[in-house]
Amino acid sequence: MMSDGQPRPSAGTGQITVSGLTKQYKNVRAVDNLSFTVEPGRVTGFLGPNGAGKTTTLRMLLNLVTPSAGTATVGGSRYADLPDPLRTVGAVLEASSAHKGRTGINHLRVICAAAGLPKERADEALALVGLSPAAKRKFKGYSLGMKQRLGIAAAMLGNPQVLILDEPANGLDPEGIRWMRGFLKGLAAEGRTVLVSSHLLSEMQLLADDVVIIAAGKLIRQGPVDQVMASMTHGVRVRVRTPQADDLAAVLREQAATVDADPNGALLVSGVDAPTVGRVALAAKVELHELTTERPDLEGVFLELTAGKAEIR
Amino acid sequence: MTLVRSELLKIRTTSTWWIFGLISLALWALTLFFNWLQTEALAGGDFGEVPADQSDQLQAVSAADNLAANLYTNGQFFGLLIVLLLGIVVVTSEFFHQTVTTTFLTAPHRSAVMLAKLVAAGVLALLFWLVTTVLNLVTAPLILNSVDVGSQLGSGAIWRAIALNGLAYLLWSVLGVGLGVLIRSQIGATVTGILFYLGGAIGAVIVLSLLASRYGDWINKLQLLVPSLASGLMVGGDTDIPGNPPQWAGALVLIGYAVVAGAIGVATIRKRDIS
Ligand SMILES: Nc1ncnc2c1ncn2[C@@H]1O[C@H](COP(=O)(O)OP(=O)(O)O)[C@@H](O)[C@H]1O
Numbered sequence A: 001m002m003s004d005g006q007p008r009p010s011a012g013t014g015q016i017t018v019s020g021l022t023k024q025y026k027n028v029r030a031v032d033n034l035s036f037t038v039e040p041g042r043v044t045g046f047l048g049p050n051g052a053g054k055t056t057t058l059r060m061l062l063n064l065v066t067p068s069a070g071t072a073t074v075g076g077s078r079y080a081d082l083p084d085p086l087r088t089v090g091a092v093l094e095a096s097s098a099h100k101g102r103t104g105i106n107h108l109r110v111i112c113a114a115a116g117l118p119k120e121r122a123d124e125a126l127a128l129v130g131l132s133p134a135a136k137r138k139f140k141g142y143s144l145g146m147k148q149r150l151g152i153a154a155a156m157l158g159n160p161q162v163l164i165l166d167e168p169a170n171g172l173d174p175e176g177i178r179w180m181r182g183f184l185k186g187l188a189a190e191g192r193t194v195l196v197s198s199h200l201l202s203e204m205q206l207l208a209d210d211v212v213i214i215a216a217g218k219l220i221r222q223g224p225v226d227q228v229m230a231s232m233t234h235g236v237r238v239r240v241r242t243p244q245a246d247d248l249a250a251v252l253r254e255q256a257a258t259v260d261a262d263p264n265g266a267l268l269v270s271g272v273d274a275p276t277v278g279r280v281a282l283a284a285k286v287e288l289h290e291l292t293t294e295r296p297d298l299e300g301v302f303l304e305l306t307a308g309k310a311e312i313r
Numbered sequence B: 001m002t003l004v005r006s007e008l009l010k011i012r013t014t015s016t017w018w019i020f021g022l023i024s025l026a027l028w029a030l031t032l033f034f035n036w037l038q039t040e041a042l043a044g045g046d047f048g049e050v051p052a053d054q055s056d057q058l059q060a061v062s063a064a065d066n067l068a069a070n071l072y073t074n075g076q077f078f079g080l081l082i083v084l085l086l087g088i089v090v091v092t093s094e095f096f097h098q099t100v101t102t103t104f105l106t107a108p109h110r111s112a113v114m115l116a117k118l119v120a121a122g123v124l125a126l127l128f129w130l131v132t133t134v135l136n137l138v139t140a141p142l143i144l145n146s147v148d149v150g151s152q153l154g155s156g157a158i159w160r161a162i163a164l165n166g167l168a169y170l171l172w173s174v175l176g177v178g179l180g181v182l183i184r185s186q187i188g189a190t191v192t193g194i195l196f197y198l199g200g201a202i203g204a205v206i207v208l209s210l211l212a213s214r215y216g217d218w219i220n221k222l223q224l225l226v227p228s229l230a231s232g233l234m235v236g237g238d239t240d241i242p243g244n245p246p247q248w249a250g251a252l253v254l255i256g257y258a259v260v261a262g263a264i265g266v267a268t269i270r271k272r273d274i275s
């Protein structure tokens, strides 16, 4: 594995608990009575359209923004009460950067000095994210991918039990995203808590074990990815391919199914499940070339769940 | 203590400090030149026609102590401005480069971070003062001897002026940190700082003397409340210049400003949302 051994047990369980969290800005209720939990050993996707309140929630969890109401804790403690925050929680946030004129390695050393970590940790963390060759280059010369890696290196300085990342995939190229995915999955496999926010749902489908979906500051749904998706009965369709499409469509309609043709000549059937389609076809002596159940992807689920609640704000 | 080390490392690992250092060195040389001309003129004692009420003042200014104190604190006018700006940058660069998030994640106790910044800015300011003073201790005796005044280094007043100069450097850096918190924008705070300093010195004198000519002389005493004038007063030589408030009053006013600025800075940052 890329990281350096097991996380410290100091964060207790490393569970993140958000309870009744609310942030009222002048005109916007950015986060509205939000409650959810995030478990260790899994990657949790924190999903919501832009402006849903993801960043505000994470910043409240990290004591950067003061909640109007409610609490957010890591391993049972508020962030400000953690005796050694960097050894417990590592965070990579949006709108967080390094001094343009400082080298990558010095950026990390400054943090080590403030956190009371040995300065060798800076070199180790850079190596961990594969940035050692650029250690002595100034931050302004870094590519977006390198900046993101430096952010992750900073978060890993204290070898924390809990990792929190705000839209880490933003602006990364496919190779960078693939690297990030492997890295975060590896951390979760070591037993760490990994919370990743994103509005890119396709990305989460490949990465997350659990999802927490919010819109307009409110919780929409929380749970394991497959369960959240399976709970979406709406939108499940059976795709079937046959040389006798008209015959099959006719007998299926007798079973009260809805049948549409897709542009490639296949039939899309909803209202009955795949075994039923197979049985009906056999009885009608219709030859089948393909029979598959199609679930909507997370993107579809997400759009459906947040529809109407994600007005631009 | 780890926080102070981190803050000093922040300063050392960017080019800001030596750029400021070079600028203040150049300005130091410039003021040395003018102070040298002034010293020659004053020591020559040839002022031409001077109204009676001003001759007392001139007498005091040209006293050996004051001449020497002026030279041993040479570079002060711009040096204080530089450390004010350094104090500002110590804070505003965190917002400008968006490092403040990382800083407060690393150390969630924000007042401790701000105290560390105050200490680091103060240490840097005293370093600037130290270098300037060493340079002055080399050049001032040369100039003083050339006008037959003597180095005056035996005089306690000189050493007190040098020490007070150090205090002024310290206090102005604290003012800078406070100002940086109140005005997060790097450019905004820098411009305000320069106006505050130069405008304070020049503008206030003009405004106050205009007011004084209308409402009476007592208004001139208000000069004391202008930070840059208070600091000028504080580091003045031993001989109290007639008509000016006493030295210690200047020191008190400036310390008051620094404490208020530092306290407001700490209190403000504690509650602010970092987003
Ligand atoms: N400092 C702030 N002042 C006022 N409104 C804010 C502030 N920060 C965020 N908001 C508003 O709060 C809402 C949620 O923002 P944010 O948490 O950034 O959403 P997300 O990260 O999910 O895109 C948005 O409507 C945004 O405009």
Ligand SMILES: [Mg+2]
Residues within 6 Å of the ligand: A054, A055, A056, A094, A166, A167
């Ligand atoms: Mg966001």
